[in-house]
Amino acid sequence: MLTFKRGVHPPDEKSFSAEKEVVMIQPEVGEELCFPMSQHIGAPCKPTVAKGDYVKMGQKIGETTGFVCSPIFASVSGTVKDIRPVLTPGGAMSQAVVIENDGKMEPVEGLNVPKDYTKMTNEEICDAIKEAGVVGLGGAGFPTHIKLAPPPDKKIDYIIVNAAECEPYLTTDYRIMLEEPERVVRGLQVVLKLHPEAKGVIGIEHNKPKAIESMTKACEGIDNISVATLRTKFPQGSEKHIIYSITKREVPSGGLPADSGCIVDNVDTMVAIERAIFRGRPLMRRIVTVSGRGAVNPGNYKVRLGMTYGMLLDKVGGFTEDTAKIISGGPMMGIAIHSLDTVMTKTSSSILCFTEAESQLPEERNCFRCGKCVSHCPMGLMPNELNKAAIYGDHAGFIEFNGMDCIECGSCSFECPAKRQLAQSIRAEKKIQMALKAKQN
Template sequence: MQALTFKRGVHPPDGKALSAEKPIQVILPKENSELFYPMSQHIGAPCEPLVAVGDHVKVGQKIAESPAFMSSPIFASVSGEVVDIRPMLVPGGATVKSIVVKNDGKMEEIEGLNQGRDYTTMSNEEILAAIKDAGVVGLGGAGFPTHVKLNPPKDTPIDHILINAAECEPYLTCDYRLMLEEPERIVKGLQIMLKLHPGAKGVIGIEMNKPKAIESMTKACEGIDNISVQPLVTKFPQGSEKHLIYAITKREVKSGALPASAGCIVDNVDTVVAIERAICKGRPLMRRIVTVSGNGIKNPGNYKIRIGMTLRDLVDAIGGFNEENPPVKLIAGGPMMGPTLYTLDVASVKTTSGLLCFTKEEAFIPEERNCIRCGKCVDHCPMGLMPFMLNALALKGDGEGFVKHHGLDCIECGSCSYECPAKRQLAQSIRATKKIEAGKKAAAAAAARAKAEAEAKAKAEKN
């Protein structure tokens, strides 16, 4: 079968050999360790605590939620006492109100946990409610609430459900291991999604640098007419929603639009397993598979941890840093898009996919020089933007020009910075300006809504 792909992009060294052949190992939090549960681990409204300091919680207990549709509840992944509710640093760099639970080591579970259901006997409404109640969000990094993604407007028919199994970020191998170790669960999760959209076909997109995963998933799909495996060219950012859609369907998602507008839903491999666990096992999202890699860590590998563990506790549990060649840079996620950490005292959250421990040699970044107008950033930008111009506008503080030249369409993949021979910090400046301008746009929209509501209220009172 021909390998498909998208326009432009880059092909950095994948660095996956350090952990690709390491089976997933379970790491449980130590007794008396503290776990932190930030109230915002997803796109949408943050949660509010349902527990108070001094409360005893059990595994699987819902400890935070929001009444908003665009949100996702949070569950205790250990049993123990709530010892504090305070701000805590999360991998993205923000400080978020968090529930602190001291693990008693007993792992007592709430009543009713592990009561799975037969999805074939459930209505679509029941399936969506169960996914929402289990706190399932996109585990590929964005954290979009899955019950929202699977329930597009009724006038938006879905004919493709695409599973992002590309894992195009260098070093990360947690999805790869899932495809080797639990392929049947991935297929079952996809079948649940297809029940919600019976006219759709499921396609699992896997890059060609993962032949064992292609073989494993192809075997698991045998005899299932509406699910297939599609090989993809090994290229970054192949796993981006818009680019995966284009690669497989040749459809383009318009600026500002969601994948559903192109008749597609895209979900990550581990998200699909979380759906299967929620429906068939009756377990909410409480665990996360994390790749820990880089030459600065003693034991690179793939580890199944409880959400809420600090990254420091994870590193300690797997043997610590490489003492002969310690890391000088820590990255949460992959090297192309993951944020740099200045401390390991951060909570693992639903979207924590990796921890990279780079030595001085791995972390080396050449000195930034003047742009030479070579156009390589344009040639490789998967969104077809002009990164050199956006960088210049960002440095001048020209937000209006930045938006005019489609800066908000940047997916922050870092392809421009990777290819730039002058090593301009293109992605960094664009990301920072995008955050500012997106905030202004959101504030303007909120002000417009408030004004419309006030006018409507005044009109109603007048009548």
Template sequence: MSTGTGTFKGGVHPYDGKDLSKDLPTLTVMPKGDLVFPMAQQHLGAPSRPVVAVGDKVLMGQRIGEASGFISAHICSSVSGTVKAIEPRLTPSSAMVESIVIENDGQYTPAPGVGEKRDYTKMSKEEIRAAVKDAGVVGMGGAGFPTHVKITPKDDNAIDFIIANCAECEPYLTSDYRMMLEEPDRLIGGLNVIVSLFPNAKGVIAVEDNKPDAIKLLQEKVKDEPKIEVQVLQTKYPQGSERQLIYACTGRKINSSMLPADAGCIVDNCDTVIAIYRAVCESTPLMRRVVTVTGDAVNKPRNVIVKTGTLYSELLEYVDGFKCQPEKVISGGPMMGQAQTSLDVPVTKISSALLCMEKDPVSQYESTHCIRCGRCVAACPSRLVPQKLYECSTRGDIDTFAKLNGMECFECGACTYVCPAKLRLTQAFKQSRRAVQDARRKAQAAAQAAKAEAEAKAKADVKKEGGEKA
């Protein structure tokens, strides 16, 4: 059994906006235009490498992008059709990324083997992990970490808990909630697949207590599952953050220098677990996302099941468009999402929501001076002092920023949310963290270059000394 408290210190309770979309069943939609598959920005690590050329015919589920490193992931086409172009395209992260553009033939002809049923209990660990890798499954909670790497730790015996992250604490998002209600058997089946890889592990389905119907359904479903339990969590943001979730479920602590596996845990998002089931038991690559299209600027908010590569602009048709022109559109939730300048960007593996706001709440306020109220300290789930980190950030003092444990910040936005002075704390920390990472990379590269130079000099000296002796 897990031994967590169901919560963590700090956090905030923003308006969750979930009532806008949570009660409607998901709607499966089909793309109408060309589909765009970025080779980067869909997963952490090295970009994928195109393995098709312009003019090639492709099938649904066929691999079109090959993982190019240990931390990387394959990309599969979600439709059948013709490769129209391989060129830079805009992504939800606002970056121009090499992308494969496919003209959909509307036939959705599957590649050989796609959809075939498999019994995971008759598969070896290596076969299960290979199936997850071949399917291109990544963390769908937003991080995009390649899942086949995550479920391959150094020591299988050291893993005690497999946590299905069903907290969905980000405001407005309800896609995981709908999947808990609509695909509970795939969720539980996927968790069983992962648990089967680790001899000492128990499965935990972690759900916030604002989803009582999902909790009741899942508890009923797992009552005869000896290795799976449902852990009810207190509703609080950012409950679904990996560090906070592990502590809430198990009482174990990790920091930025550790992996969950170091604490005997593996954490996968709700839809990631379902994707694992599809990959292993149904031979189906990751080629669909459940996207919450919501916000007060949308006529009929709801969740849609959409093929990856579909443009965001197409999704608006299924919510009857805008009721008014939004001041702000976000890919993801309001706390950690990315503001959009265009809707001509594709749904990727890590797309979770399209949030359309009638008013931009950030633009309504001017920042003032810090009044040292301490609210940011109370809200910070990493137990940092945002006020001090902000002072370092504004003067560009990244050394002190790092000494004050600024790298433990994971940019959840809780401090910015509670700040009465409306300081752009999270934005400042994001810039400082990047500066620290850049400085560390440069220092590491310089150290490696110096080491290589010293080794070359030593070899030259040995060779010279040998020549003189001869």
């Protein structure tokens, strides 16, 4: 079975929500939705509306300000109540447009006008994807139109649909593959039109046999698209690791998938591309898994972007009294959120409610050099040494041990018998390194 070297096997915990069909959640009339201008990697957008303006659903409310940027759209119609800083799931503050929902869902002109991609040039297709605000919905949030147009010297051989969904608890991609497999395939066909020499491969972990069956059926009769079964292992869904599993090619340190002839896009991103082209709709919604032992009604919910985690939880039964921690994203790579007023953005894949018992962090003990973190690190790093460098502020040592290659997957912390917060310290040191670099430039 296709796999990569090292990695870990956390319990998958997907049974809470895996068999729950996607349910649409609507904001109430009068509720305020917040649209941060920074929902992607790159420069934040600039608001195109002002306080008091009336906006329609699908209207662009945030314009790009740089090359690496992606526009923001209103997911409801209503009045702009404010433009103010709000907290994003990543913990940063971002300027946001606040819209009071009038409940009319009045569409902006031009919404829902499908395009025939077979008659479009590559430039027109990339432009349509850009103008729909599509970014990587697997969590990274990199603007998709940039990824789809690598430099001309990079020949693309594989378009990989990242359907591994290897983080425990998360089931949104799984539900898409069961409920709307043909849309994933149509999105992939659009991307393959840009790279006609490439093969399309949908990589799914082997713990999702129903998704493998559903996607295989949806690909029947299409010569250049196939389904690859991947060994269930974390972090199978990391770009570098899914590329290695499927192609046995390695992305060079500091390089991009295109350096290995690959483009990798998540399942939901393919659906967003399909929606942009076949339905003429920008990115206004996403599916969010609500799960964990503290969630009253675990499930998969389609939400309008701009709603807060608190709004979603209120509408789906909330969480139990013994819930002690709320995580945005998966338990391996996600981030604890400190306020339910945090806004769900394009990259918000899940909200996990953990009980007191599940949230307790075991006490860190001294490293006794067992080497487990090293033997499980999927990037072949020495997390114990990186941890030491991070703790003692040894910035040069951190670089020497290739700390910037860390993908922050958390496998080292998961395996460490001394319960050391390895990934957390490495992540913090990476931020310091980036700040130091920015200062030098």
